[in-house]
Amino acid sequence: MPEMLFHLRWPDGRGEACYSPSLVIKDFFAPGEAYPVADFLERSRTALAIASDRVQARYGMPCARARAQLARIEAASTPFLDHPDARVTVVAFDE
Template identity: 60%
Template sequence: MPEMRFTIRWPDGRQESCYSPSLVVREHMTAGESYPLDDFLARVRTSLTIASDRVEKLYGFPCSRALGQLARIESAAKGFSAAPDPRVAVESFEI
């Protein structure tokens, strides 16, 4: 299963490199697109959960790195929830 990294830009302009154990993220987000915070969170939850489930199917246990990445993203997103129309941009995918 090919792993990948994807770079996001938070509403404050800070970039973050994120991990996925699967390329499934590319099925739910597009490089160069900007998403409303809630939409971005739904997309990243879906894709990283699918990725972790794929690892579990292959190896018998979920991917702790994918679930940890999801937890970090969700934690960071809380800081932007009060901002007017916060958006997260998906900058790039790297395999």
């Protein structure tokens, strides 16, 4: 199963590399695009759930790393959710 990293820039300028066990992230995000934080969070939840489900279908158990990545994204998003103009930029993909 192809893994990938997707690189982000949070509204405060901090960068982060995020993990996905599947290339499905490419169906939800585009490099160079900036997403409102709430939208980014919802897309992340959906994409990482699909990625984890694909791991479960193949290996019989969900992907713990995808769940952990989502937890980190949720925690990092929280301070920005009350700021409607805050955006998360997807900088690049690494496969």
